[in-house]
Amino acid sequence: MTRRRGSRPRLRRLRAGVAVTGALALLVSVGAPQPPTDPPSVRAPVEATLAEWTAGVHARADALTASTVNPPAPVECRPRLLQRPLIVWTPPASGPEPEGYAVEIRRRGVLSPEGLISSETYGPGTTQVSLSADLLEVLEDLLGISTRYSITVRTLGPGQWTSEPSQTANFSVTLGLVPSCA
Secondary structure (H helix, E strand, O other): OOOOOOHHHHHHHHHHHHHHHHHHHHHHHHHOOOOOOOOHHHHOOOOOOOOOOOOOOOOOOOOOOOOOOOOOOOEEEEEEOOEEEEEEEOOOOOOOOOOEEEEEEEEEOOOOOOEEEEEEEEOOOOOEEEOOOOHHHHHHHHOOOOEEEEEEEEEEOHHHOEOOOOOOEEEEEEOOOEEEEO
């Protein structure tokens, strides 16, 4: 076996180079800044505030009243010849003075899409509404297809409070001439 000249110094230089590179890599990784493990909101310093959580002020009242906004009752359907029925309600007998009424009308027709067709708000003096027919309803009526409606009314009270929905009034129209309340 013959030895090559200079192979030992090369091997030493290679080992030394690997050792120096490893040491440099270790130093760089140890000295490098690490990413934070906490979100910035957790690491933010606490700042002073002007809020006093233990204020000595107390509120007093001679009387405290609560009320419930009641729905109108009853909601009735009144048929009219050659016209759409009239929907009539009575303001609630108790509770705060109504500031208005929200009337929702839902259609359940054969050709027309089902669902909410009207959601209107009326003033406190309104106690009746009448429906107007759209073109699709007139077509259904002329074809002899019955269109059914359901109406609910809510009382609008002070402070944007609303009542539960009233009982539902139902009616249908056939041939555009014969409204019937159900």
